[in-house]
Every structure is written in structure tokens, then in C-alpha cells.
Amino acid sequence: MKSRFVAIPVGQGDGFFYQDQNTSLLVDGGRSVRAIATQFQTALSRTKLDILICTHNDADHANGVLGLLESGIQCREVWLPGRWTERLKDLLANPYDFSRELYGDWQAAHEDLDKVGTLDEYGDILAIEDQRAEENEQPNEIDEGTDETLLDALENASAESDSLVPADYFFEFGPCPWIPYGPRGAKILADAVEAAARIRSIALAAFHVGATIRWFEYGNGQPVQHSTILPLNCREIVKVRRLDARALKYLALTKANKESLVFSVPPTDANPGVVFSADSDFDFSFNLNSNSEYLVTAPHHGAESNANAYTQLASVMNNGTFVRSDGKYRSRPGKSFLKLPSKRRFCTLCRGVDVPKQTLEFEGDASGWNATPAVRSCACQ
Template structure:
């Protein structure tokens, strides 16, 4: 199916792939949020399904899971000169320079960290791999988590249009953080693709070898987790190098900065705002490498395209539970003004039950007209997503329905928001609770 896109009006589409990728057209600009798996070949999907999109003003990667980041490096290489900006997770700041310059040294350190964890697993490793049956697992008490401000303590931010940040229409050139600029200036010092691939393969061999020697379930899980980390490294490296090679201005959005201040900063004024991140990440800190790489999807970047009378409001939830603290109960959303028009939200973590609290956060903050879901496995969506009867639920990929992914989304005819004339296309969710 190829969408015949009306010339005017905003729209949000979930692309018909196995991973997750959304295309937003707003005020005539195009934004791609995530790029599916590598095998989803997102550039081909765009060519076949949304033929009249020739330029992506912003490409965002919300986090390092392979179903979100995998397809982006190849897209940047194919869309040379046709991507305006790239927005990336700030936590990668701590790994990109070495991964780009000296991948062998980087991977050696990562494998050394694996050996140390196998010998004496740290609290951090337990918290990322989760509980293991039959093992005496000493879990973190959680008491080291700093108290979070309560929703009522957070002063709501100002009106949408008073927001700070850069304007998408301005002529001013974006200033990148110095560390990234330094990589660009010395592009010839970056390791080429062959060197990076060889270093990665060697690290993968070593981790596989260790995994085969291991006996306990805990150790095997740790080694398996390291194999996932290597995949993330590959995607991060490829994406950062593609941004440099193709001269794409790149902006960094740091989740930890938001956690400390509870104030999201940056983005494109009135157009697309970070919800749980501060633009321009802090300088590198000294921590174990693997901690910067963990695929903590609960730290996925969340962005909001604020609704106005003429513009479609969209909350891109990625894999986030939309809150943090104990059981993710402290919502990120009250830090934003409350939208007085209904919004469209992408289903948090593909509708997974682990993110069920996100729906409570969402409904407390805004009226949600449509939940647009895509990606995920047969474990998703869960019963909480399926019981969202107050919203239209669209599902580009119903993992239990046995159908091929289908282009799905909503379209807002220009200048006619009231009374909510959203046009839905694609598929209503046909997933059911039972497998």
C-alpha cells in the first residue's frame, strides 16, 4: 500500500515494518522517529510507501534497541543531503569518541568488564539483567535512588509558544558539543568500517567463547547480555560515523540531565520538544562502559509535538514508561503544559504490559484520541493497552494477528481541527489478550 498523501495537513504514520519507525509531517516538515531493524530497510520502505517525502528535516533515535536504531545508519548513507538534523541520546556521549576512533581498544575494555562481572557481578549488572531463577541474587535495595520530586512539586512550564530553544525555521547554524565537533574535525583519525567490523567480530567471538564455557544461568545471562551490548555498540558507532561522514548536524538529548533537574530543555521551539531530556549532554563521566550502553529502554527519549488549532499534537513515547522512580510512578508529563486539545500518542513500548503505568500518566495529563502501535513481539501488546477503549487503537503490526505490517496512522486535514476531524488510515488493533 502506498499512501497518497494530501498536499496540506499534518499526519503521523507508523511505517509497515517489524521494528518501530514513525513519520510525522507537521507544518510541511518531515520528522522520522526511529528506523526499525537493520533488516527493515527503512529507506526502501519510505520510497515505496510515502513517495512524496524527499527530505527529512529531523531524524531521531530514541534509544539503542535494535528495533529502533538498527535501520538508521543505512538510511543516513542513502539519504545523503536529504537529512537536516539528527537527534541522539546523550548517554552515548561517553562511548562515541572511543568507539569511533579506536574500536579495538573499546571492545577490549568491554570484554574485560565482562570478565570482571562474571567473577564478581555488580549491583548494576543485576539491575540490568533482572532476577534469575534459582540463583541467590543480591538485588539493589533501591534506597540509593534519590527522592524524586512529586508531580505536584513540579511547576508547569510556560505556554508552548513561549518555549526556549531553537526554531526550525531559523537560519542560524546549530552549534554542536565540542567533543563531537572534535571528531568531525579529525575525521581522518576515525577507524574505517573494516577496522570497526573486525574489532566487533573479534569481541563477539570472545564473548561467545566465554558463554560456551559457562554453567550457571546467571553467568550465561550476563554473557548473553554482553552480546546485546555489542549489537548496540555497532549501531551507535555506525550511526555516529554516518552523521560525521554525511555532514549531518547532530544534537544530543540527555536523560540523566532531566532526572537531576526535572526540566526538559531544547528541541525545536513550538515544533518538537524533549519531554524527558536536556539538550547538549554533560561532559563525559567516568563509569564502566557497559553502564553507558545498557539498553535501558525505560530511558528512551520522549518527544512532544504540541497540539494547536492547526497542528496535530503527538507524543512519541518510544519504549518509555513515561515516568521514573519506584514503579515509574513519578510522571514526566506534569513538567509540560497540559494540552487543551486531544493528542495522538505512540503506544509506550509497543503496548507492553511492563509499561502499563504509562497509560495512567497519559490520561492524567491529556486527552488521547488515538494510540498508534507498532513493532514488538507476540508478548505485546498487553491487557492494559487492549483495554484503552477511550482511544482509537491503530496497530501497524499486530504480532498475534498473523498479518503483514500495514502502514497505519492519522491525518489532520488542514485548518479544520474542530470538531476533531482526524482521519485514520491502516488497521485497527486486532490483537487479543490470549495467544
């Protein structure tokens, strides 16, 4: 059986499908909760997935994951960032208290937040600080046993008649509590509230569809038992843990591009490989077979801020096909993406070209990856 890769033309963000003789999976689902089910069916004409993966808590990756779970598409397993587990029980059991904590954190940190543009940029700063701290000492970690305790929390939250999420509680703080800190502060608080609600909703939706939930924490990549999917910068959690992180820091880290989970499908004699890059800058150690062909999803939609990734991926550049999924932006793709050979790069939507967004479909066999006849190569200007 030939392998198949499809970049679904989501309105904004990433939604990548892969299938071979062993498994089918979707990595992320774009920004729209409502549109993904139709986009998925139109591009793939299927109602089942073996594995649904969410790489991090950015809306243009994670909203579609929620939408797909709520649409009735059957998923055997759902893989989620382990970072989410650190305060998930609080989000499930005590959303009101969590909301008050978040609001207090935001008030206390507004001067620092004025120096950054977005919550995910704040998360990248915190991720670097945490990485440096962990090199010198172990984080303050509380072992909460097996994931059965988290499953209990999901079951209890599902049974509660009060299904309010953190966003619902902010009405009591006044209609415009963020005005003293300006539009940027308002957006960061709104993003944090949205991020909290999304974590809670995705976890509960995965639980409701009966999928096996597997959690992956950022760190040294380790193989997953009974899977052909290889984590490049993460490992599966066997015990749920809680770090002593305040609500705002926790949410910022779940959105950090730097901690996006990266996975690969290693090449075989019958099929070429795939690297699912998410929004990572590839600032971690990994090994790819430089003699094999890979299809690589362009890091952070081809943004130049992730130029380090192309340096790190140099071992597969000559044999790599790069696929970029994005909305309409003037700043993307950057020069590092555009330096790739034109026949080796593809976009769902090219910049500066008056052509409609396209579905990118490739077939893989022993000879490598081949785009289907209708697919246009990159024509970005």
C-alpha cells in the same frame, strides 16, 4: 496544510513519521538496517527529512536510523541520545582499548548479569541506581568543552584507514569466550558489542551525510531553540560531558528503556498534537493539554511492563488515539493497551488475527486526527 502521521510497517520495532507546515521528522527506524530505505520510500515517497531522531540504543529502534543514514536519504538534523557522548570519543579513537575494557567488565560482572535477562534490563536497573545516587550527590563528571571536540573526534575517525569497530576485536579473545557463563551471558556480551558498534556507526554516518548532530540527555524536558518539537523528558546538551562510567555500564545505560527519549509535537489551533513514547515508562514529570487531541505511540509496543505510562497519560486518554508498532509477539499488547477504547487504538500488526501488517496513516486538522480510509483499527485477540 494538514498534518500527517505515518507508522511505517517496519519488520519489528518503531518507525514513526510526522509532517506539518513547519517540519518533517522520523522517530526511530525499526530493526532492519537494509529494509528501512525501501519501507520508507514505499510508505512516504520522499527523499528528504528535516529531523531524524533516535530515542535509544535498542536494535528495533536504532538499526533503521543507521540504515536510513546510509541509504542516501537527506537529513538536515539528526537528534541522538546524549548518553552516547559519555564514551563516544573512546569508541571513535580507541575501539581496541574500549573492547578490552568491555570484555573485562563483562567477566567481572557475570554473576550479576546472570540475574537479568537482557542488557537493556540491566541498563534499567543501573538507571534507577544512578537516579537515586544523583538525588544525593553530583556524578563524577568531566567537562570536555563544546561539541567541537567531539566533531574533531568524528572527523579523525572518519579519516582513519582502520575502520574496525569493537566487534572486530573480539576474535582475538577466542572463538567462544562466553561459554563458561552460559547462553544468557553470551547474549549480553554480544548485545553489548553490537550496541557499541551501533553507536559508533550512527554517529559517523550522521557526520558523513553532513547533518547537524544534536544531543539530548535524559532529565527535565526543555524546549529546543527554533523547533516545534518539544522534549518531554530530556534537554539538549550544550557542552559535551564525560561521566566516569565503565564500558559495560555505559552501554547498558544507552539501551535502558527507562531512559528512552520522549518527544511531543504540541497541539495548535490548526493541528492536533503527537507524543512519541519510545519504550519509556513515563516515570517523569510532564504536562499535556488535556483539552486537546493527541496521537500517542504506544509505549514499548504496548507491553504491560510499561503499564505506568498509561496511568501517567491519563490526562489525554479520553482524547488520545494510540498507535502501536510491533512485530509478532504473544505477550504484546498488554491489558493496559487493550483497555483503551477499540476505536482509539491501532496496530501495524494485531495479535491473533490473520491479516497482513499495515501502514497506519493519519491526517490532522483543527477537528483532530483521522485515520485514512484503508486503515484498520485494532483487532488484537
